[in-house]
Amino acid sequence: MHELPGAAMSLWWGLPFAGLLLSIATGPLLFHHLWEHHYGKIAAGWAALAVVPLAVTFGIPTAGEAVLHTLLTEYMSFIILLFALYTISGGILLAGNIHGTPLTNAGLLLIGALLASVIGTTGASMILIRPMLRANDNRPFNAHVVIFFIFLVSNIGGSLTPLGDPPLFVGFLRGVDFFWTTVHILPDTLFVGGLVLAVFLAIDLVLHRREAGLPKIKDPTPDTKVRLRGLANLPLLAGVIGAILLSASWKPGVSIPVVGVGLELQNLVRDAIILVLAFLSLRVSYKSHREANGFTWGPIAEVAKLFAGIFICIVPVIAILRAGHDGALAPLVALVTSADGQPNDLAYFWLTGALSSFLDNAPTYLVFFELAGGDAQHLMTEAASTLAAISAGAVFMGANTYIGNAPNFMVFAIARHRGFKMPGFFGYMAWSGLVLIPTFLIAGFLFFG
Known part of the structure; x- marks a missing residue:
């Protein structure tokens, strides 16, 4: 197997990644029309600027294997899971108009955060984002609701099980017990989630009172009884979760080579099952439910x-x-080790x-995980605080930007498609900088200091 010689590579290799970011x-801010029609070509251009120099410098076999390995073993499963969760949850309709008062919004965020560790941050986000948008579509100030939705439902809420967020699933596949994170990160999650929810409630109360003096906006969603429709999709969602658990517990030891990259049989079976469930959802769901959800492939x-x-x-x-x-990046890596050679948990976080x-x-x-030794048994016991720091850092701080976790950008795209005036990349980071970073500073010293 050919591997890229990371030790011989300079920081210039990160330029295409920085350019794409x-x-x-x-x-969307500076050349909106061009971006809307050509974002795929722009992304492909930056990808080519990464791949072509790799092939020229290290040879086509090495560069090709590195890129194909990433696309086939990581991206393929990643996008198949997102596609399935997006498709299946799009057929589940929480019908009716919930009025977005501060307490109602806070309640929906709490339910979403709890749901995120059971059906994943993507599943919870896709099921609840549209009802949340409908609940607040007649409010002059509503972008903050989506921002806190990303904070809590799309990220922080998924920290308690391997089903919640991809990093924890990676740890599960590496040998971390299923309920290890539930036990060891519960206090961190309750503190961070509770504090962020309290901040949301305070902000929403202030904005809701300010809206009282503004001209009323006609509610585009008519008042109807709240009902859950598309129930046939719930067992399909359970099937996706079952397929993920199957791939983690069933290890036949069979690897199938695809264009030179070995793909484990259990992962291929999992992805195939998930795809079948997604297409089954398209067959069993009512078209009217998807239309009511504002479901599009965009x-x-x-x-x-x-x-x-x-x-x-x-x-x-x-x-x-x-x-x-x-x-x-050696100076960065050195920061995670204390002078006595012990791991620096706060730095890991x-x-x-x-x-x-x-x-x-x-x-x-x-x-x-590898830098900390890569031994799951050791990390779950003697180095439990280090594994907790890595886990919490990966899940919590995925909320800091639109691209930190896959559901973030999806929720942003759905809200934008529904006419919500969402902040741009840096505008969103201003919100996370004011709300999340102080919260993480306190949590870091409390739990990993």
């Missing part, structure tokens, strides 16, 4: 194209990180979190 950040297409670019451009960055103390804010949080979790 900058394009995602500025495109948001998932946008996520698929942009994250394909991100997964490709991230290849050299991950190679440099994996080089550890020998790579160009912040570095895993900072990188998870901009890189995909699953491979970032894996890098720091």
Whole structure:
């Protein structure tokens, strides 16, 4: 197997990744029309700027294997799962008009956060984002509701089980017990989630009172009784969860080579089952339910194209990180080790979190999992606080940007398609900087100081 020589690679290799992030950040703001019609081509252009130099410098076999390995073993499963959750949840309709008062909004956020650890942050986000949008579509100030939805439902709520968020699922596949995170990160989740929810309630109360003096906006959603429809999709959603658990527990030891990349049989079976369940949902769901949800393929297409670019451009960055103390990011890596050689839990929390804010949080979790020794038994026992720091950092701080976790961008895209005036990339980071960073500072010193 050919591997990229991360120790010999300079930080210049991260330029396409940085360029793609900058394009995602500025495109919708500075050249909106061009971006709307050509974001896929722009992402492909940055991906080509990553792949072609890799092939020229290290040879086509090495570069090809590195990129194909990422696309086939990570991106394919990633986008199949997102596609299925998006499709199946799109057929579940919470019909009726819930009025978005501060207490109602807070209640929906709490339910979503709890649901996120059971059906995943993507599943919870897709089921609840549309009712949340309908509940607040007649309010002059409503973008903050979506922002806190991303904070709590799309990220923080998924920290209690491997089903909740991809990084924890990676840890589960590496040998971390299913309920380990439930036990060890519960206090952190309750503190961070509770504080962020309290901040939301305070802000929403202030804005709701301010709206009372403004001209009324006609509610575009008529008042009807609240009902859950599309119940045939619930067992399909359970089937997706079952397929994920099956791939983790069933290990036949069979690897099937696909264009030179070995794909484990259990993962292929899992992805096939998930795809079948997604297409089954399209057959059994009522078209009227999807139309009422405002279901379109636009948001998932946008996520698929942009994250394909991100997964490709991230290849050299991950190679440099994996080089550890020998790579160009060695000063960063050295920060996670104390002077006495012991792991610095607070540094693990912040570095895993900072990188998870901009890189995909699953491979970032894996890098720091390996840096901490990679032995699940040791990390669950003697180094439990270090594993908790890595896990919490990866899950919590995925909320810091639109690209920290896959549901973030999907929720943003859905809200934008529904006419909500969402802040841009840096505008969203201003919110996370004011709300999340102070919360994480307090949590870091409380739990990992």
